Amino acid sequence: MNDHALKALEYSKIKQQLMHYTASSLGKRRIEQLQPAETLEAVRNLQEETDEGATVLRLKGSIPFGGITDIRPALKRTKIGSMLLAKELIDIADTIRGIRLMKSFILDLAEDQELDLPILTGLVEHMTVPGGLEREIRSAIDDQGGVMDSASTTLRHIRGQIRTFDSRVKQKLENIVHSSGKMLSEAIITIRNDRQVIPVKQEYRGAFGGIVHDQSASGATLFIEPQSIVDLNNQLSEARAKERHEVERILRVLSEKTAEYADGLLDSVAGLAQLDFIFAKASYGHQMKASRPRLNDRGVIRLKRARHPLISPDRVVPIDVLFDEQTHALIITGPNTGGKTVSLKTTGLLTLMAQSGLQIPAEEGSEVSVFKKVFADIGDEQSIEQSLSTFSSHMTNIVGILGQVDDQSLVLFDELGAGTDPQEGAALSIAILDTVYGRGATIVCTTHYSELKAYAYERPGVMNASVEFDVETLSPTYRLLLGIPGRSNAFEISKKLGLPEEIIDEARLQISHETNQIDKMIASLEQNRKAAETEEENARKLKHDAQAREAELTKKLNDLERNKEQILIQAKEKAERAVKKARQEADEIIAALHHYKNSGNVKEHQLIDAKTRLSHALDALESTDSRKIKHRIQVPKKMPAGFKSGDHVRMTSFGQDGYIVDKINDHEYLVQAGVLKMNVQDSDLKLVKEEKKTRPVVNVRTSGETVRPELDLRGDRYEDAMLKVEKYLDEAMLAGYPRVSIIHGKGTGALRKGVTKLIERHPNVKSSRLGNQGEGGSGVTVVDFK
Template sequence: MNEHALRILEYEKIKQQLMYCAASSLGKERIAELTPSGSLDTVNRMQEETDEGATVLRLKGSVPFGGITDVRPALKRSKIGGMLQAKELIDLADTIRGARLMKKFIFDLIGNQEIELPILVDLVAQIDPPGGLERKIRSAIDDQGGVMDSASPALRQIRGQIRTCDSRVKQKLESIVRANNKMLSEQIITIRNDRQVIPVKQEYRASFGGIVHDQSASGATLFIEPQSIVDLNNQLSEARAKERHEIERILRALSAETAESAEPMLEDVGRLAQLDFIFAKAAYGHQIKATRPKLNDHGIIRLKKARHPLIDPDQVVPIDVVFDEHTHALIVTGPNTGGKTVSLKTTGLLTLMAQSGLQIPVAEDSEASVFRNVFADIGDEQSIEQSLSTFSSHMTNIVKILGNVDFSSLVLFDELGAGTDPQEGAALSMSILDAVYGKGATIICTTHYSELKAYAYERPGVMNASVEFDVETLSPTYRLLLGIPGRSNAFEIARKLGIPQEIIESARLQISHETNEVDKMIASLEKNRKAAEMEEEKARRLKIEAEKKEADLTKQLEELERSKEAILAKAREKAERALKQACREAEEIIDELRRYQRQGQVKEHQLIDARTKLVHAIDSLEPASDAPASEKPNSSVSGFRPGDAVKIISFGQNGYIVNKISDQEYLVQAGILKMNVQAGDLKRVKEEKKVKPVVNVRTSGNTVRPELDLRGERYEDAMRRLEKYLDEAMLAGYARVSIIHGKGTGALRKGVTQLIEGHPRVKTSRLGAQGEGGSGVTVVEFK
């Protein structure tokens, strides 16, 4: 990427801001190395990294980088046999812990959230921190970098000796101080040359034997080690020397173990640096309210509400910059200080940021193009040292651009051709634009030359643009207007400032007719644009109001749906209660039948009574209010006619109307019986097809069959089904039934046999014959 363009577009300032978002020196180092890429695939991956980092920050707010430091120098020194200091080792342990927590953080996040983070997951999956080394370091070194007594048994013993000797020395010296306080300058014990001494006045030197280690600046005080503690101090010094040797041995052992893990740890540190870099990019994007742009490599640019990231957010004016498939050059005209250069720099800088994997401060659905190179000729490049004028400096830079530009380049020209004769400058500008345009580059050019306004109309793929100027306030609005060339506002400004109208009209006469016509056309375009913007704003407000009304209606509909669901839930609850009550009644009926069975032969009238109760329990579940009038009980409004199929509710029997006796009584044929039945005890039913009569009983809506298949059932469920089935089969009048239990392990067959043998109504039982299923079936005969 062109270094001159990076400097002039202030790319380094973006990197400086980005560094404030890094959590460690590792991330800052990656940021310092950052440069825009010219490969679409590479930029897409970099943007995907940043997007995943932004997703993590949006969900969690922060990332655990605590404790991670740059331990690469220590790791490299351990590889060549160097001894690491305790502080370096504890930094190493902290970094190992940080890597472990980071890995757990990412895996916990994807485990608890329905999100995909393929790049981050792949990165942390490769991190393999040596937990054993961390534990050994922490068992030997405390958080302040001191080697602990527990680092080795020898160190613990040596430090015990040191404490004992030190205590004895202090006790001896304190005794001497108390006994000779008048001979001392101060009643204290101090240290000189790592030996414990007392401050003795010069005149009492002869009263103390021992060694003089130092004296005060005035010579009035001597720091003496009394002879009585010399041997004790010697013992203490020897113990401390042993301590230093033992600590060195421990550090060398830990350094040697670190060397074994140095290579994979260096790779882990590189991955941690990349993670810090990714999350720094994401944090910076959040800080400047940036979004991820769509990317292409065809020169298409659609920056919506783009903001320069280095301008105060409260003052920056968003602009729109559009290069579609048919636009390759943008000619921006307008007054000085109107924002032309800012528009130029905004486009260039945001392009560089996007190609660096950074999200950019634009509205959603913006699009940026990836260029292999970005060239810029912006501002006053005058060089006094090189004796170059402003024009010469610009031309020198443009020569370099012309020598390197190609179809995959973005070229930014600010005030092209300025600094020389206007007529020659305009002609030269058009020729330079033709040369760059001919190579297929994408161009943004700002200019004051009115000749370049016509240039856009004469070349396909070139579009005019201008920066807006408010004549009423005599100030620029800094808005970029696409498709409209800028026009001179000198006459309007002069009139506002009080120049007489006749002078202004005289000045207009000095301008060519063509120029006046162009100015009128531009003024008309601006007027139409403002009218269109007002209509657009009105349409936008109407759209917002419509969306609000739609939201209100949607909310009301949702409330209605919730109300409907509540009513249905209440109805279901009521139905469930009715069903449970009917089931309880049915169970009571069955229990009553079993009591009759245990007492002996069940009488016919008892069966009829039980069946009637069961029918009533089932009928209580039928929603009379929702049923058709022809199926409701007591349908005597229209009455029954001879031949109508009916059900006698009290008996639970079906039949048909033979004759009408009165409005409240009918003659009914039920089987072989004819009887008079009250209308209230009749219920109209659908007429059933005539079939060969069979003996059966319907229980819970299912016909009792002469066999029961228990295969695949759990043991407890099978026993409950079997017990119920035997009762139903007996009521149905079967003399013999078959129980299919399969061969399997034999557990189900054994349970079936035990239950049948204890049943009071079973006469005999046997395994099935060859044609009946063999040992997988038990045949039961009732009494």
């Protein structure tokens, strides 16, 4: 990608903004290396990974990047035999923990939510998580990077000695300090040369003997290690030397073990860097309210309400940019400070962002073309160092562009031909545009030259555009108007500012008739455009109101369905309680009758009362059980002439096909659509004619339990699952199902592969496929019978 274009379009500022959303130095370094991709396939992959990151962020809100650091320099040093510091080792342990948490986070989310995240899961599945190394490091080094006593038995013993010797030295010195009084400059114990000493006045130097380690600036105080503690300090120093050697040994052992996993950890850290980059892109897009653009490599650009990402959201004005299959050049005219350059930069910068895998600040449905080369000639290119004028600098840059431009290029010209004689500049601009256009490049060009307004009308594939100017407020609106060239507002502005009418009329006489006619035509176009925009806004509001009404009605329908399901559940529970109560009462009555019989002392009225209660209990039990059994078995009733069991019907309100299973009442039927069953009014059903007779769907078995339209294998062992599938396919076919679903989950994919092989061998299976969205995705296999 052309470095001059990246600089002119301020691509580096986008990277700086993106870095704010990284969680570690790993992501920042990845962004530092970021460059726009140059092939459609590469850009699609970058956009896909950003979209997966956005999905995860939308569901979880945050990503577990805590504790992760860039440990690659330390890992590379272990590979050449270097010993790591304790702090470096604890950073490695923290990063291993971060890898483990990230891996679990992504895989668990994908499985629990049944999400298809191939890029993210692919990254984490290949990550090395040496849990044993992490435990060894943490058992030897604390969170502050200090080697703990528990790191080895030898270290624990040495540090015990150090504490003992240190305590003895302190105790003896404290005794000396307390008994020495005026001979000391201060009653304190201090350290010199890693030895514990006391500050002795010069004149009492001989009273203590020992070793002088230092003296004060005036020489009045000597820092003396008294002779009585020299041996103890020697023992303490020796113990501390042993401690250093043992700590180094422990660190070296841990460094050697780390080296064994260095290659795998380096790959894992590279994966973490990519994940940090992906989620930074997703977070950046969310903050900008960006969308994923459609992609092509045919030069088609459709930006809907696009916003320049470096302009404050409360100031930026959205623009529309259109390059269809027939349009390859856009000529933007209009006044200075009107927004021409911003429109040009927006087009170029959003193209670079899309090719970098970033979502773009534009409405859904926007489309961007992938270019191998992006060139830009923007702004004041005057070079003092090279003694070049603005015009010369622009021409130098344009010469370089002409040497590389082809049909895979996007070329941005800002004020093409400016800085020289207007007539010559306009002629030169037309010649340059013809050359670049002739090579098949896509062009966006801003200009002041009126000659270029006619350029678009004379050449197919070139479109005029202008930036809107409000004559009433004498200020630009910064809106880009497609298909309309900019017109001169000099006379209107002069009139507003108070210039006499006669001067303006005299000026109009100096303008050619053709120019005046063109200005009138442009003014008419602007009026028509404003009227069309008003109508479009009204239509947009009506559409919005209709969508809101549709959403409200859909919510009410869903609420009704949920209430209906809840009522059925409550009715079932009530029936089960009634059955339980009736059975319990019957058992109690029978027990009482047995008691009367065994006692031999039964009265006539007791017997009659017990029989009556038993009869009522049995009636209730029979009634409730029959309803329950009837509901469960769903025995088909006699169908009307219009619909019968097994009829292929369409539910007109849903637009879905299904099969008649049962008649509920005179105007309602039980319909099976896929794995779902629902009650549908006959007015909502339409018979679907088929060439072949449809297999009737009757969910009835002569004995045993009803076959369900789906089989759930999750949690089963492989061998058990395969036996279940083989048996279930036979039973489902006999039950009359045209289609069933086998739920095997995603997991490792072993169950899915086994189910697929078994289905392929089954003689009565017509076809099979993985579930669509809403059917369980790749965690479900849908089977159609012959």
